[in-house]
Every structure is written in C-alpha cells, then in structure tokens.
Amino acid sequence: xxxxxxxxxxxxxxxILKGINLHVxxxxxxxxxxxxxxxxxxxxxxxxxxxxxxxDEGEILLNGENIxxxxxxxxxxxxxxxxxxxxxxxxxxxxxxxMKTAINETRKAKGLEDMPANEMLKMIREKxxxxxxxxxxLSRSLNEGFSGGEKKRNEIFQMAMLEPKLAILDETDxxxxxxxxxxxxxxxxxxxxxxxxxxxxxxxxxLLDYIVPDYVHVLHDGKIVKSGSKDLAHELEAxxxxxxxxxxxx
Amino acid sequence: xxxxxxxxxxxxxxxxxxxxDSPVHDIRTEAIKSFETEGFPTKRQEAWKYTxxxxxxxxxxxxFPKHENALEFKDVxxxxxxxxxxxxxxxxxxxxxxxxxxxxxxxxxxxLMSAALSKPKYRLVIENYFNKxxxxxxxxxxxxAFSAExxxxxxxxxxxxEKPIQIIHFSTGNEAxxxxxxxxxxxxxxxxxxxxxxxxxxxxDNPVLTNSVTEIFTNKRAIVDYYKIQNDRESAxxxxxxxxxxxxxxxxxxxxxxxxxxxxxxxxxFYQNGERIDSTMKGITIIGNKQHVDHNTLVHHxxxxxxxxxxxxxxxxxxxxxxxxxxxxxxxxxxKTNAFQANNNILISDKASxxxxxxxxxxxxxxxxxxxxxxxxLDESAMFYLRSRGIPEKEARALLMFAFSNNVLDSVKxxxxxxxxxxxxxxxxxxxxxxxx
Numbered sequence: 001x002x003x004x005x006x007x008x009x010x011x012x013x014x015x016i017l018k019g020i021n022l023h024v025x026x027x028x029x030x031x032x033x034x035x036x037x038x039x040x041x042x043x044x045x046x047x048x049x050x051x052x053x054x055x056d057e058g059e060i061l062l063n064g065e066n067i068x069x070x071x072x073x074x075x076x077x078x079x080x081x082x083x084x085x086x087x088x089x090x091x092x093x094x095x096x097x098x099m100k101t102a103i104n105e106t107r108k109a110k111g112l113e114d115m116p117a118n119e120m121l122k123m124i125r126e127k128x129x130x131x132x133x134x135x136x137x138l139s140r141s142l143n144e145g146f147s148g149g150e151k152k153r154n155e156i157f158q159m160a161m162l163e164p165k166l167a168i169l170d171e172t173d174x175x176x177x178x179x180x181x182x183x184x185x186x187x188x189x190x191x192x193x194x195x196x197x198x199x200x201x202x203x204x205x206x207l208l209d210y211i212v213p214d215y216v217h218v219l220h221d222g223k224i225v226k227s228g229s230k231d232l233a234h235e236l237e238a239x240x241x242x243x244x245x246x247x248x249x250x
Numbered sequence: 251x252x253x254x255x256x257x258x259x260x261x262x263x264x265x266x267x268x269x270x271d272s273p274v275h276d277i278r279t280e281a282i283k284s285f286e287t288e289g290f291p292t293k294r295q296e297a298w299k300y301t302x303x304x305x306x307x308x309x310x311x312x313x314f315p316k317h318e319n320a321l322e323f324k325d326v327x328x329x330x331x332x333x334x335x336x337x338x339x340x341x342x343x344x345x346x347x348x349x350x351x352x353x354x355x356x357x358x359x360x361x362l363m364s365a366a367l368s369k370p371k372y373r374l375v376i377e378n379y380f381n382k383x384x385x386x387x388x389x390x391x392x393x394x395a396f397s398a399e400x401x402x403x404x405x406x407x408x409x410x411x412e413k414p415i416q417i418i419h420f421s422t423g424n425e426a427x428x429x430x431x432x433x434x435x436x437x438x439x440x441x442x443x444x445x446x447x448x449x450x451x452x453x454x455d456n457p458v459l460t461n462s463v464t465e466i467f468t469n470k471r472a473i474v475d476y477y478k479i480q481n482d483r484e485s486a487x488x489x490x491x492x493x494x495x496x497x498x499x500x501x502x503x504x505x506x507x508x509x510x511x512x513x514x515x516x517x518x519x520f521y522q523n524g525e526r527i528d529s530t531m532k533g534i535t536i537i538g539n540k541q542h543v544d545h546n547t548l549v550h551h552x553x554x555x556x557x558x559x560x561x562x563x564x565x566x567x568x569x570x571x572x573x574x575x576x577x578x579x580x581x582x583x584x585x586k587t588n589a590f591q592a593n594n595n596i597l598i599s600d601k602a603s604x605x606x607x608x609x610x611x612x613x614x615x616x617x618x619x620x621x622x623x624x625x626x627x628l629d630e631s632a633m634f635y636l637r638s639r640g641i642p643e644k645e646a647r648a649l650l651m652f653a654f655s656n657n658v659l660d661s662v663k664x665x666x667x668x669x670x671x672x673x674x675x676x677x678x679x680x681x682x683x684x685x686x687x
Contacts, residue, residue: 048638052630076640088635092653098639101649106640158639 001026001063001197002047002166008057009046016042018222019058024166027194031208031233032201034219035241040201041085043219044170048082049075062166076102077109079165079196083155083172090142095154096124098142099161106162127160131187148175156187163191168199173207185210205237218244253307253429254289258282260313261395267314268398274367277381281394288388300573300605301544306487306513309457311429313396315343319422321453323350329418329451333666336447337415339401343422344430346399350418359404360415363433366402375404379437383493383521384463390491393463397433400462403446407439407469414445414664419462421486423454434464438472438500445475445664452486457512464492468500470524477667478516480508481674484539487513498524498553505662506533507671508543509678519548520558522584527556534655534671536678538567548577551584551614560591563655566602577609578619585614591621596628596654598647648679 002024009017016039024030034040046053047060049072059066067075090098104114115123128138131153143151152172159167169188173181188211192198200211208216208230216232217224220241225248226232236244251259261282268275290307291298319342330338337360340350346362353361359372366372367380381397384390401417421428438444452458468474480488488511494502508514520529535543549558564572574593595604608621628650636646652675662668 048634050634050638071643072634072637073640073642073646076638080638082638084635084638088629088632090632090635090650090653092656093649098636098649101645102636102639102641105642105645109640109642162639 003061004047004058005061006058007046007055007060009042009053009055011042011053015056016053016222017046020222020224022217022224024197024199026197028215029192029198029200029211029213031213031216031230032199032219033203033216033233033236038219039222040219041170044082044168044199044201047168048072048080073105074109076162077106081159081162081164081167083152083159083167083169085170085174087143087151087155089144089146091144093142095138095140095142099124099158102158103161123161127157130160130190131157132183133157149177149180152176153180153184156184160187160191165196166199167191167196168201170201171203172200173202173204181207182210205233208233220244220248253311257313257392258286264314264396264398269368272367274376274380274397278395278397281391284386284391285388285395288391290388297546297575300571301513301515301542303513306457306459309427309459311427311457311459312425313429315345315425315428317343317424318345319343319424321347321350321420321422326350326420326451326453329420329449331414331416331447331664331666331670334664335413337413339415339417341399341419341432343420343424343428344399344432358406358409358411359402361402363400363402363435364398366435367398372402372404375437379435379465379467381465383465383467383495384491385493385519389461389489390463393431393433393461393491396431397463400433400435402434403436403444405438405442405444407441409439409442411442411444414447417446417448419450419460421452421456421458423452423456425456427457428459430458430460430462432460432462434462436464436466436474438466438468438474440470440472442469443473445477447477447479447667449479450482450486450488452483455483455485458486459489460487461489462491464490466492466494466502468494468496468502470497471499472497473501474503475663476502476504477662477664478504478506479671480506480511480514482511484510484512484541486511489515489517491517492519494520494529496520496522496524496527496529499526500524501528501530503530503532503661505658506531506545507674508533508535509537509674511541511543513542515544515546517546519550521550522552522556522558525553525555527553529556529558530661531558531560531562532658532661533562534658534675535562535564535566535572536651536655536675537565537570537572539570540568541570542572544573544575546573546575549579549589551578551580551587551589553583554585554587556584557588558590560593561658562593563658564593564595564604565598565651565655566595566604567598569599569601571602572604574604574606574623575609576607576621578611578621580610580612580614580617580619582613585616587614587617587619589617589619593623594654595623595625596651597625598628645681648676648681651675651679
C-alpha cells in the first residue's frame with residue numbers, strides 16, 4: 001500500500017525528515033510515536049502532499065506509484081486521507097456542503113457522476129450516527145467554533161464519508177475526553193478492513209488501547225529509530241523516550 | 251471639444267426637448283452653471299485620489315440618442331430577475347420602453363420620472379423631494395442639469411409593496427458611444443416597505459458612460475431594500491450617485507454587487523434625520539483584468555440613538571484595482587450612535603491593488619464606532635485542508651472566496667437575488683461548486 005524509502009524532507013531549508021523508511025501493507029495498523037519535534041506531523045503532511053515541505057531525497061510510493069509530484073487533491077483521489085491535528089476553521093461553508101463537494105469532486109476525478117442526493121443524505125445520516133454526531137452540527141460552518149473534541153470527531157466523520165485506502169490520524173486523540181476517544185476509536189475500527197491501512201500518530205499509548213496497532217515505530221530526530229510490536233508502546237508509556245534517545249546516541 | 255464643453259453646449263438643445271417653464275427647469279439651469287464651474291472631478295481632489303476618469307471621459311459620447319431602439323424580452327430575459335413577479339421600469343438607450351416595463355398607479359406610483367416632472371398631480375412630491383439631497387458636486391450637477399428620465403417611485407404610507415421593483419437601463423450599442431444621465435426618485439411613506447433592484451446593462455462593446463443620480467427618502471418607520479447589480483461589460487462605466495435621507499426609525503439597506511464594468515464609482519450617501527435610524531451598506535466586489543471599482547460611502551449621523559453598518563468585501567484578480575473610502579460623521583448631538591464599518595479584501599494576483607481608507611469624524615462623546623479593514627491572500631492552510639479532502643485547487647480557491655463573501659449575502663431578503671448573485675460569483679470564479687451557499 002504505502003512504501004516510504006529513505007525520505008528526506010525540509011521546510012525553508014531546515015531538514016526535518018532525515019531518511020524515513022516505512023512499509024505499510026493493506027489491513028495493517030501502524031503507530032508512529034515519538035517526542036515533540038521528532039517529525040511526526042511533518043511525515044503526515046508530506047505524505048498528504050503539503051506543498052511547503054520540500055522532498056529532498058527518497059520516494060513515497062502508493063501502490064507502487066511515486067506520488068511525489070501529485071497535488072494533495074490527487075493523493076486524496078487515490079485514497080490518502082489525513083486527519084488533521086489542527087483542523088482549519090472555514091466560516092461560511094457548512095459541514096454538509098463541504099462533504100458534498102469533497103465527495104463529488106473525488107467522484108469527478110474518477111470519471112463518476114455526482115452522488116445522487118438521497119444516497120448522499122443516507123450516507124451522511126449513517127456515518128454521523130456511527131460517530132454520534134448531532135444532525136444540527138452538520139449545518140454549522142466547518143470547524144468554526146467547534147470544541148477540540150468536536151473538531152476531531154468531525155475529522156473521523158470525514159474519513160468515514162471518504163472511505164480512504166490509507167488513513168493517517170495525526171494526534172487525533174489530543175483534546176479528546178475518554179468518551180469521545182472511545183467513539184472516535186470505534187469509528188476508526190469499524191472502517192478498518194483487509195484492504196485499507198491506518199497510520200496512527202500519537203504521543204500516548206492511550207489511543208492504542210482502542211486502535212490496536214500491528215507495528216509501533218519510534219520517530220526521533222527525523223528517523224525511525226526503533227520498531228516493534230504493540231508492546232513497545234507500553235514500554236514507552238512506562239519509561240518515556242529518554243532511554244531510546246540514549247540507545248540512539250550510544 | 252472636450253466632453254465638458256460638449257455637454258455644456260448641448261444644454262440648449264436639451265432645453266428644446268423639455269418644459270422650460272416648469273420650476274424644475276430653474277434647478278436644471280442652476281445645475282448646468284454649477285457643472286460648468288465644477289467640471290469633472292480630478293485626482294487632485296481627495297475623494298478622487300485613486301480613481302481617474304480620464305480614460306472614460308475621452309470618448310466622443312452621444313449625449314442624446316438619435317433613435318428609439320427596441321429589444322425583445324426573450325433576448326434580454328437573463329438580465330431580469332424573471333423568476334418572480336416584479337414591477338419593471340425599463341429603459342433602452344435612455345428612453346423608456348413600455349414594451350418591457352410593468353408600471354403601476356394602483357395605490358402606489360411606480361412609473362417614470364419624465365411623467366413625474368411634467369404632470370401636475372406629481373408637482374407637490376417633486377417640489378418637496380426633487381434635488382433636495384443630491385449633492386452639488388460636478389457629477390451630480392451634470393445629472394441634475396440633464397434630468398429628464400428615470401424611475402419615479404412614490405409609496406404612500408402604510409403600504410407593504412410585495413412585488414420588488416426592477417429598474418434596468420439597457421444600452422443597445424446603436425450609438426458608437428453613449429452617455430446616460432438617469433435620474434431616479436424614491437419616496438417611501440411612513441410604515442411602508444419597498445424593495446428595488448437596479449441594473450445597468452450594455453449589450454455590445456461600444457463604450458457607455460452612465461452618470462446616475464438616485465434620491466431616496468424614507469419617512470418614519472419606512473423600510474427600503476435596494477439592490478444594485480453591477481455586472482456590465484468591460485466597455486461600460488458607471489458613476490452611481492445615491493443619496494438616502496432617512497427619518498426616524500426608518501431602515502435603509504443598500505447592497506452593491508460589483509462584478510463587472512470598466513470603471514465603477516459608487517458614491518453612496520446616507521443622512522440620518524431622526525432618532526433610532528438604521529442604515530446598512532453592504533457590498534461584494536469581484537473583479538479582474540484592468541477593471542476598477544471604487545466605493546465611496548458617507549454616513550452622516552445627525553441625531554441620537556442611530557446605527558449604521560457597513561460591510562464590504564473585495565476580491566481582486568489580474569491588474570484590477572479597488573478603492574474603499576468610508577466616511578462616518580457623528581455630530582455632537584448624535585449621542586449613543588453605533589457605527590460599524592468593515593472592509594475586507596483579498597488580492598489574488600501580485601498586480602491587483604486596493605486602497606482602503608476609513609475616515610471617522612466623531613464630535614459626540616458617548617458613541618460606539620468601530621472600523622476595520624484587512625487586505626490579504628487566501629489562507630494557505632485552509633487551501634491545503636480543502637485540497638487534502640479531494641477538492642481541486644481551483645474549486646478550493648473558489649470555495650474559500652465564496653465563504654469569504656458569503657455573510658454579505660445573509661441580509662439579502664429575496665432568495666432569487668441571492669441565487670442570482672451566487673451564480674454570478676461561481677461564473678466569475680469559473681467553477682461549478684455544485685451547491686448554493
């Protein structure tokens with residue numbers, strides 16, 4: 001599904017990713033953990049195609065295709081989805097209209113007709129119920145005045161609507177209370193299948209109790225310095241990151 | 251011969267066409283003198299610092315069209331808000347078109363200025379209101395001097411006029427270059443409510459210069475909703491001089507949608523003569539190429555406990571230029587005034603520019619006045635967010651621009667106008683968003 005080879009990326013000439021290698025197969029859940037500033041969000045943004053990041057070396061292959069030259073929308077059309085750490089407020093565009101536009105533009109890119117209105121409404125109803133989202137919420141301006149938890153839930157709602165092949169959840173757990181965390185995690189679990197993959201970026205092991213990873217990677221100073229099973233997450237929770245830094249430096 | 255000289259010398263020819271014994275003609279004679287002294291404004295005047303009329307004044311305009319021209323409704327239907335039943339006052343090359351119009355005298359007068367200026371039954375209204383608030387500057391004086399035709403709307407008290415009134419000025423291009431001086435008078439009686447839509451539409455690329463004056467009087471508790479749709483060809487220029495005189499507790503709203511034309515100057519003036527008055531000015535400007543749109547507003551707060559709201563949004567592409575000059579005067583007696591002004595702009599191209607200038611003159615000490623102007627580019631993080639959801643760059647840009655100007659449409663009370671404006675915007679931005687905001 002996703003193959004990242006020796007990826008180096010920088011922003012304004014400052015190197016942030018310094019040789020990432022990652023291989024994600026369909027049906028897998030990967031967790032990427034690491035201290036602040038290690039490059040976790042940059043990795044997510046680079047895969048999603050944020051243009052202010054420069055890829056200096058290496059490649060990102062999605063189902064064998066190098067996506068480096070593709071714009072964010074083209075990557076989305078190929079099934080990449082990024083759940084933002086800080087979703088952007090867009091006053092004047094309702095959640096529903098935004099979703100309609102996103103879905104129909106994606107269909108257009110695939111040469112499909114617009115989704116019939118009744119089908120769209122049905123889908124919106126099902127997915128919002130799954131994430132326990134109030135219907136009234138859907139007519140509000142996108143993310144405007146939403147609480148932190150509402151924003152994150154809205155991200156997963158968008159993911160549910162767009163049914164991506166590769167979902168990257170960038171600190172989706174931050175700002176969520178335990179109930180919201182459970183709802184969001186259940187949503188993600190319901191969307192999981194043998195054909196899609198999820199990358200969970202998080203500081204804490206908490207979310208990984210609900211979305212159980214097949215692999216855990218530790219990112220430090222722009223490199224994956226350690227990979228392991230879900231037990232690695234528990235170890236990090238108990239011992240912090242310092243021992244990894246020491247191991248790397250040794 | 252300069253355009254000024256040509257206009258002054260054609261005044262005598264004009265006198266042969268109108269009743270020179272009417273009291274209005276004394277006003278016209280005064281006005282032509284005043285135009286002769288003042289002339290056209292130049293960039294040396296503070297209020298015209300960023301707008302030069304030189305390019306639009308250089309054409310050899312016909313001042314009086316030679317022919318009467320006709321148009322078929324089907325050919326110009328798209329310029330009408332035809333989805334709803336409306337009164338219509340339609341002009342072709344400055345001449346009234348009875349064929350396209352639908353006027354009324356049934357309890358209200360929705361008819362022609364030429365009739366109002368000549369028939370005795372309108373004399374009292376004309377005496378009381380005509381040229382009472384129009385300014386004496388060169389352009390308004392020029393219009394007053396040649397005032398003969400336009401819309402005359404008189405709503406007596408306690409009338410809720412349900413059908414909106416459309417005023418459309420078509421120019422057919424039968425003249426190589428045409429100058430028009432439409433003159434409108436709107437008098438709304440106590441407790442009455444009227445909705446007016448005004449549009450100027452050129453049908454060819456021959457240059458047209460319209461110098462229009464509209465006087466609006468809202469009596470006690472009257473409500474006026476005025477919509478100006480400016481979406482003309484790039485050969486047409488418009489100088490719109492609108493003066494609104496409000497009495498107590500009246501509500502006047504003017505929406506100006508400026509999407510097309512070579513040069514547009516909106517001189518929009520509100521005078522509040524009474525307490526608890528509300529004046530609202532809103533605008534969306536979306537232009538490109540070398541187009542120029544200038545909003546010059548004035549609110550004169552004269553008495554206590556009144557409000558004014560100004561909200562203008564501008565999106566400028568290519569080498570287009572915009573001007574916003576919003577003046578708010580609060581007199582010493584006008585305590586408890588609440589005046590709000592906002593002008594937000596997005597420059598899409600490096601060559602586009604906007605000059606925005608709030609001007610507050612406050613002589614009262616217990617008032618709330620706020621103003622703010624912003625000039626920026628589209629938010630890149632919002633662009634990435636939309637694109638990461640599969641919305642292509644062009645559509646994402648359009649969506650953000652829709653969102654940016656959207657709140658100005660909130661106060662548009664006629665859904666068909668809102669739809670029309672939304673469609674014009676989508677068209678301007680070259681996208682099909684797939685839903686109406």
